[in-house]
Amino acid sequence: MTRRIASFLVPLAVALGITALLLIVAGAPPLEALGLIGEGAFGDTTRIADTLTAWIPLGMAAAGLVVTFRAGLWNIGVEGQIIAGAIAASAVSRSAPGGPAIVIPLLLLAGVLGGALWGWLAGILRVKGRVNEIFGGIGLGFVAQSFATYLVIGPWKRAGVASTSGTEPFREETWLPTIGDTRLSWVGLTLLVIALVGVGFMLGRTRFGLRLRAVGSNPASARLLGVPANATLYWAFLWGGGLAGLAGGLLVAGLQHKLVPAIAGGRGFLAVLVVLLARNRVAFVAPIALFFAAISVGSSQLQLRLDLDSSLGAVIQGVLVLAAVLYAGWQARRVLVKRLAASAEATV
Amino acid sequence: MTFRKWSASLVGLLLVLVACGGTAGTTTTAEVASTTPTTAGEEPLTTTAAPDTSTTATGTGEGLTFGMILVGPQDDHGWSQAHYEAGLYMEEQLGAEMIVLDKVNGADRPDTTVEQVVDDMVSQGAQLIFATSDDMRDGILAGAANHPDVPMIWSSGDSAWAEGEAYEPDLTNLGNIMGEMEFGKMMAGCAAALTTQTGSIGFVGPLINDETRRLANAAYLGARYCYENYRGEDPNALQFAVNWIGFWFNIPGVTLDPTNVTNEFIDGGADVLISGIDTTEALVRTGQRAEAGESVWAIPYDFRDACDQAPDACLGVPFFNWGPSYVEVGQSVIDGTFTPDFQWLGPDWADINNSETSMIGFTQGPALSAEAATSLDEFTAGLADGSINLWTGPLNYQDGSPFLADGEEATPKQIWYTGQLLEGMEGASSAE
Incomplete structure (x- = not known):
């Protein structure tokens, strides 16, 4: 357990150290800058709510990724699955009649289905076409991105306008209900908690979770042992895509209230980094995703207060992941060297 | 394949993708570099776009504090820089203090909406806010409704034009400024x-x-x-x-x-x-x-x-030479005489390139x-x-x-x- 916590804390310290150096080079007081990011993310109720709002889609997509990663699938297509979910949710928001109690569940369900469809397509490419899911996912991501752009600038354009800046906002009945004066929705928050707990339970306590792990660690022997490998892969893609699609639906209904081409905004790729950093543990996904969301929301303070470029926030995130992966590699090498040394001793 | 082996190669790929994916990371290297005089691969800046000493102190309590929301980079040699320099001109003319956030758009800052930026700027003491893009329409209409006591300008917009097609009569704190380009x-x-x-x-x-x-x-x-x-x-x-x-x-x-x-x-x-x-x-x-x-x-x-x-x-x-009209709005806020006007300003035909009087010029x-x-x-x-x-x-x-x-x-x-x-x-x- 201490090793596991160290695998999280050491890279964090290294990343913060590098960031502090960068800040000093940029001529900024590092402690004040980091403090401002924290204040920008958690300084008052509004900011906490905004940080949680950013946490919801990121955490949701990351939860779905844990499922696919567990099955040994590098589902990089998650960005496209978020977009596909957002498109499906937008289609419902535009056309479905009725009050919030009807239309919101419908559009979120559409988001799940849209994302699951996109995940399933990556699954077909992988299973039938033998296309590695990394390439399939990236390709499908481009398709989803282009389709969203086409819809925004074409059939779903604002009257008299052709701009990629987004559709007309959808009617207010399709907006997620918020908590008090904030922009945070209890619907999204509840769904995220359910998703995280659900994925954790499914992976740890169910037969499906066991199959995922079997297929993930050794597909050939899993098949020999009678695990339906292809079906398991499809289900993993459906889960991963479905949760990513739900993230897309939540972005439409809870944040943008319209479809914009950049609806996913790189959250899919960020989610992959979150899951890598969490070493594929759902229990770590929640706090790490929150941490990333906090940096993302809080870093605009660097420019607002210190006149620094707030892209430094993204630098912190990148450095953090690099540090984590390097640390993990170094750890593994140390263990290996020890083992080699031990076996050398034994043979002497 | 082990998790670790894959992770290492993936991270490289991902960092590239995150950068290409249009997040705030897009301009990372160039922007970090821009605190030094030159930006990688570009001409040296000829203007004072690099952060300088004038805006680092906050909350001194003197004069007017105003917010400037830019859609692109503040050193884009174009639309956003013209607004940014108008803000610097306001600081100089009015002794005011600018809070600026650039690249406010869904691709560069997916987790930041105009509405949030308005909240942030108001909580930092902004008494006047400029939302300087057509793209900020939905956000600034919401932001103005959230803070009815804070004067705001939506540049290039038509929400304050009584004869216009998108008049918002309820937003009595939101004016528009545009030039006769x-x-x-x-x-x-x-x-x-x-x-x-x-x-x-x-x-x-x-x-x-x-x-x-x-x-x-x-x-x-x-x-x-x-x-x-x-x-x-x-x-x-x-x-x-x-x-x-x-x-x-x-x-x-x-x-x-x-x-x-x-x-x-x-x-x-x-x-x-x-x-x-x-x-x-x-x-x-x-x-x-x-x-x-x-x-x-x-x-x-x-x-x-x-x-x-x-x-x-x-x-x-x-x-565009936004400075003079922005100074005028700033002065009206200081004097307590702000009105939410629709202003569509032409050149000063006596000298269209006069930086103190003309809204539109041609170099x-x-x-x-x-x-x-x-x-x-x-x-x-x-x-x-x-x-x-x-x-x-x-x-x-x-x-x-x-x-x-x-x-x-x-x-x-x-x-x-x-x-x-x-x-x-x-x-x-x-x-x-």
Whole structure:
């Protein structure tokens, strides 16, 4: 357990150290800058709510990724699955009649289905076409991105306008209900908690979770042992895509209230980094995703207060992941060297 | 495959993807570098865009604090930099203090909405907020409604225009400021027509809306007039094509790449490019091709010193000078006399490049010939004294339907809400 916590804390310290150096080079007081990011993310109720709002889609997509990663699938297509979910949710928001109690569940369900469809397509490419899911996912991501752009600038354009800046906002009945004066929705928050707990339970306590792990660690022997490998892969893609699609639906209904081409905004790729950093543990996904969301929301303070470029926030995130992966590699090498040394001793 | 082995190779790929995916990471390296005087791969900045000492202190309690929300980078040599410099001018003139956030758009900052930025700026003490893009409409309408006591300006918008089509009478704290850039674009079109050797002009347009149709049409009218009256050519033989990239600036994977659009225009025979987007790719690319020996020229947009990006290919730049009008609004907030007006401000015809008085100016570029400059001055004088009014019929829309009858002069509303490109122009009037 201490090793596991160290695998999280050491890279964090290294990343913060590098960031502090960068800040000093940029001529900024590092402690004040980091403090401002924290204040920008958690300084008052509004900011906490905004940080949680950013946490919801990121955490949701990351939860779905844990499922696919567990099955040994590098589902990089998650960005496209978020977009596909957002498109499906937008289609419902535009056309479905009725009050919030009807239309919101419908559009979120559409988001799940849209994302699951996109995940399933990556699954077909992988299973039938033998296309590695990394390439399939990236390709499908481009398709989803282009389709969203086409819809925004074409059939779903604002009257008299052709701009990629987004559709007309959808009617207010399709907006997620918020908590008090904030922009945070209890619907999204509840769904995220359910998703995280659900994925954790499914992976740890169910037969499906066991199959995922079997297929993930050794597909050939899993098949020999009678695990339906292809079906398991499809289900993993459906889960991963479905949760990513739900993230897309939540972005439409809870944040943008319209479809914009950049609806996913790189959250899919960020989610992959979150899951890598969490070493594929759902229990770590929640706090790490929150941490990333906090940096993302809080870093605009660097420019607002210190006149620094707030892209430094993204630098912190990148450095953090690099540090984590390097640390993990170094750890593994140390263990290996020890083992080699031990076996050398034994043979002497 | 082990988790670890894959992770290492994936991270490399991912960091690239995150960067390409249009998150705040997009400009990481360049922007970190911009705190030093030069940005990687670009000309040194000629302006004071790098962070300086004037805005670092906050909450001193002296004077006016105002917020400036920019859609693109504050050093874009275009639309956003023109606003940023107006903010610096306000600081200087009013002893005010600016809080600025740039790159506020869904691609660069997915987790930041205009509404949130408004909240942030108000909580930091902003007593006046400028939302400086057409793209910020939904956000600033919501932000103004959330803080009815804080005066705000939505630049280029029409929400405060009582006769307009999108009037928001309930938002009594939200005004609009825009410049009569039609005049600047007419000069741009004129300079292009005076210079072209192939008789073919390319207009690199942003997205399609009332504003951009209005400005593309103005450029075309200016080009036609000068082609006919100063060069004695048949205006109907002048080719004028518009290609829209889809947004105010390049977003990889979402918009067309303006550099490619520029190349396509030149490859297709156009030798003068007029830019309608926020950034300077059209000029930069044209400058490269001119350097390689081609006879091509460009006219950038928005920012007084934009020609500096490629002076030898630059015929001139129509620019916005937001400073004076912003100072006036700032003063009205200090005096407690702010009113949510719709202001559509023209040039100071006595001296259109007077930085203290004129909203719209035109810097002539080094590539403009002396002869062309003389004709352009004559044209400008005609616009100034009213002897030339190009919004006069007969003018038809692109589909042949009448826009203005013979002798009819367009009203401000007809000019602002232009439904189509004009007859004779190539390019889309709306989405296909």
